[in-house]
Amino acid sequence: MSQYFSEENSVETVNARMGPATDPRVAEVMTCLVKHLHAFAKEINLTQAEWEFGIDFLTKVGKICSDERQEFILLSDTLGLSMLVDAINNRRPSGATENTVLGPFHVANAPVRQMGDVITLDGKGETCLFEGMVTDLDGNPVAGATIDVWSDNADGFYDVQQPGIQPKWNNRGIFVTGEDGRYSFIGIKPVSYPIPDDGPVGKMLEHLGRHPYRPAHMHYIVTAPGFQTVVTHTFVGDDQYISSDAVFGVKDTLVAPFEKAPNGPAVWRSPFNFKLNAA
Numbered sequence: 001m002s003q004y005f006s007e008e009n010s011v012e013t014v015n016a017r018m019g020p021a022t023d024p025r026v027a028e029v030m031t032c033l034v035k036h037l038h039a040f041a042k043e044i045n046l047t048q049a050e051w052e053f054g055i056d057f058l059t060k061v062g063k064i065c066s067d068e069r070q071e072f073i074l075l076s077d078t079l080g081l082s083m084l085v086d087a088i089n090n091r092r093p094s095g096a097t098e099n100t101v102l103g104p105f106h107v108a109n110a111p112v113r114q115m116g117d118v119i120t121l122d123g124k125g126e127t128c129l130f131e132g133m134v135t136d137l138d139g140n141p142v143a144g145a146t147i148d149v150w151s152d153n154a155d156g157f158y159d160v161q162q163p164g165i166q167p168k169w170n171n172r173g174i175f176v177t178g179e180d181g182r183y184s185f186i187g188i189k190p191v192s193y194p195i196p197d198d199g200p201v202g203k204m205l206e207h208l209g210r211h212p213y214r215p216a217h218m219h220y221i222v223t224a225p226g227f228q229t230v231v232t233h234t235f236v237g238d239d240q241y242i243s244s245d246a247v248f249g250v251k252d253t254l255v256a257p258f259e260k261a262p263n264g265p266a267v268w269r270s271p272f273n274f275k276l277n278a279a
């Protein structure tokens, strides 16, 4: 084999250049990345113009990023990479509540509220009682579990997207289970919303004939001592985007019932139990 670069030996030539003191995991990751990147270019016979288009696209993705906007994560989300990494890193026994993407709108240290409290501060939307139990895999209640919840408002925006328009901590709260493992709070039946689509990722979706919407969902982070943390959503099953989530976050087990509740404290009721597996 020639020591110089050729189409045939491209992968080996590039990877052979790596120094012997390279961190083993970095070496493993980069070797594999070069292998698949070159295979990709060879398989599709990447043209010079397409290569330039790709460089230009990634440059635009970088340039629109700011402290408030992370277009690369959006790119990862819409290509399914974020969900794949989440799946690889959160393999759980069947029956345990599944993870899904965290999303960009979580804010730490939301107000701790009492069970049954209302988290909707702007008075908009159709009220919904969310309730259920946190248990271990055998169904025993988990006491002292922290349930951090957040959703969009009835207009499809999170409070942090509309500072000065929505009250701070609108549709957010933290609840801590007692001995019975039960939780309950009143929010709204969430609504579907588009991911930010005014940048290069939005253009990409448009070119691919894809819409930017996420089906309506309530976000949860459930933590309890001795158990694996669950970062997840529950989804509204009859949402028009349930089968085409722009970021691929939907899983069968995360589609929750949303039932009209004429005699309840809210217009809707959504029961859902969280099953945690031991850490």
Ligand SMILES: [Fe+2]
Residues within 6 Å of the ligand: 103, 105, 152, 217, 219
């Ligand atoms: Fe969300």
